[in-house]
Amino acid sequence: MIRFENVTMVYDQKSRPGLDDISIEIDRGDFAFLVGPSGSGKSTFLGLVLRELVATGGAVHVAGQNVARIPSWRVPKLRRGIGVVFQDFRLLEQKNVFDNVAFAMQVIGESRSAIREHVPEVLKMVGLEGKEKRKPHELSGGEKQRVAIARAIANRPAILLADEPTGNLDPATSVGIMNVLDRINQNGTTVLMATHDDGIVNSMRRRVIELSEGKILRDEKVGEYTSMIPVINQDGTRELRVAGPGDRGKAASGSQAFAPFDTEDDMP
Amino acid sequence: MRFGFVLSEVGYGLRRNLSMVVSVILVTFVSLTFVGAAALLQMQITQMKGYWYDKVQVAIFLCGEDYGQTTCADGSITDPQRTDIQAMLESAAVKPYVADFEYESKAQALIHFREQFENSAIVDTVTADQLPESFRVSLVDPEKYDVINELFSSMKGVDVVIDQRDLLEKIFSIINIASVVAIGIAAVMIVCAVLLVGTTIRLSAFTRRRETGIMRLVGASKASIQLPFVVEGIIAGLLGALLASGVLWGLARFFIDGKLAKEYPDTAFISTGEVLMVAPWLILLSVVLAGVSSIVTLRRYLKV
Incomplete structure (x- = not known):
């Protein structure tokens, strides 16, 4: 349904690319989370699918078409096949x-x-x-x-893109929204949801694509997501730290220890 | 995109942007009134030409005593010279150009002069001897004055050949200047109107950016996103053109028909009929200008 082949998106020659040589495929009927911190490339990813943006390298295929090759007057037709939901409702x-x-x-x-x-x-x-x-x-x-x-x-539409649909909602309300999205997915619509919300990702137990600095960090069929990790520093103070690539699958070392109140889900 | 839906979007846009729309209507109205006035002045000239050129004649003035012209060296015109001129007017070379001619003697000239300057004191001081004899020639085609001038001005006994149209041309040149001024004002106002339409559409596109954003996302075509804005601009321009046409019609009806035509019954004036001929062009002009300037503006300011 959505296929990225070595897609690179460079906004500005001096800064790092928004997406860096990404290849991924999302099949018809999939429900996938797109996770990662701000600036990791989630919005760029959605923009490329919608052809709001055109990739500077590689090819983006949506519903069997290379979107870069669609003439501008045919773009509305592409977009009729894609629904979009935003954090601010619009x-x-x-x-x-x-x-x-x-x-x-x-x-x-x-x-x-x-x-x-x-x-x-x-x-x-x-x-x-x-x-x-x-x-x-x-x-x-x-x-x-x-x-x-x-x-x-x-x-x-055959595809529903949701850009942080629960970003403005409390957890209880978010559950309702996720149920609606799940129901839509069960009717055959491919759902791709960009989110920061660990709780939702972890409880849905769906495919997770994690982006970081424009690259795919991981892509798991039934994935989880940790956006931040509570740690205890050596001097005994507690703080939250942004989860990095090195945090998965291994224990913290050096000057920091994982705080004891971690959920069992997050720790091996 | 359904017609009814486009109309409701247009109505919503017009209401939301009312003050700008009103200013577009007024500026378009003023500019097109000047355009229309210029066109009507030109039509007035054409009308007067048609009316007067049938009546004006070429006057071949004949020599009197002590006229300075070389052709008048022999003094006052003699009978053979007069016969020669008349024969020339009737000759095969000249006849095709001449519709009609008549001789005006000094005595007749005095009568005409008195009629013309009825209310002036000058009448009493002028005698028949002071006025020249002449042949009054009506031409088939008034534009062929040069032919007559060339043939007759060098003949013995002819003082001067005068085209009475020259007198009319002075009036026409005044009307022409008035219409040039009107066109000048109209040009400036049209530039204003076009820019104002652009600004209005830009503002309208900005206030409805959420709608257009959604339209884009759900896959509305470029044309259906832009159409309501273009229609909005065209409606504003159209209302201005209708107002301008109405005012011109009113002027023709009450000022020209009601006043000028009564005061100067000898002169052919344009009337409401001419306004009805000009009005469709004003309307077309307003639609084209408003349409083009909205499309150009949308291309720049409405992302689709």
């Missing part, structure tokens, strides 16, 4: 829930009857029945994200 404040979802169908020229029929189905799928007439400011964060997801899947 709803239209003056439109109600129904109209926000309908908007996605209107702008690609769907008929009014198709919209009337399909939008309620989508809203039911994300768990928003009965809230069609609400305006975004009357909704909770979780509900807003459900509207955004409904809009993203309104045109039945």
Whole structure:
């Protein structure tokens, strides 16, 4: 569904590339997490899939097409096959829930009857029945994200990209959103979700692709993610440290020791 | 993209950007009023030419006593000379150019003079002897004045050949200057209108960047993202053109028909009919200008 072949993305000749010679394949129906710290290349990865960006090296294939070779007037067609969800929801404040979802169908020229029929189905799928007439400011964060997801899947895309969809939500609400994404995935949609949220990644037990400084650090079928590690320094003070490549699979050494309150999941 | 949906987007854009849209309408209105006025002045010239050129004649003034011209060296015109000139006017070489001619004696000239300067004191001081005799020649094609001038001005007994159109040309040159001024103002105003349309569309695109961002992501075509903005610009321009047409029509109806035409019944004035001929061009001009400037602006400021 999505295939990267030796993809390099250089923004600026002087700084390090946004993505550095990446090759990876995400199959139809996969659910994959894209993890890594800010600046690791997650957004670049999503931008390349959407053809917001064009790779400076290598080839990005989406749904069998090399996106760099799609003429600009065909790009909208590519994007109709991809739904996108963001951390900040990006709803239209003056439109109600129904109209926000309908908007996605209107702008690609769907008929009014198709919209009337399909939008309620989508809203039911994300768990928003009965809230069609609400305006975004009357909704909770979780509900807003459900509207955004409904809009993203309104045109039945084969791929759903989610860029930190739970970034603004509390853990309990996030669980609801993950259930919605999981349900969408079970219907056959490929879901690729960029996130920082260790808890979600670890509890979903899905494929994890970890990026660091533009390279793939690991790619595991059933993976986990540790973004930070609590440590006790030699002088007895505690602090959180950003997890690095060296932290996986081996015990800390030298001046630092892992703090004893680590979850058993994170430690070998 | 559905028509109704485009319209609702356009309506939303216009409402959200009302003050800018109003300024576009007004600037377009003023600029097109000047364009229209210039066009109408030109039509007025054409109208007057058509009307007057049928009436104006070439006057062949004949020699009187002590006229300075070399052709008048023999003093006042003699009967044989007069017959020669008349024969020349009737000759095969000249006849095709001449629609009609008549001789005006000194006495007749005095009568015409008195009619023309009825209210002036000069009438009483002028005698028939002071006025020259002449042949009044109406030409088939008034533009062929040069032919008559060439043939007759060197004939014995001819003082001078005068094309009465020259007098009209003075009036026309004044009207021409007025229309050049109108065009000049219109040009500046049109530049304003085009830039203002651009700014308005840019502002509109900015206030709706979230909508257009979503449209882009869900795969709306470039045309369907840009169309509402272009329609918005065109509607504003169109309203300006309609206002301009309305004002020009009002001027023609109440100022020209209602006032000028009554005060100067001898003169052919343009009327509302001419305004109706100009109006479609103003409307077309506004649509083209607004359309082009919105498209150019969108190309620069709306990422699709």
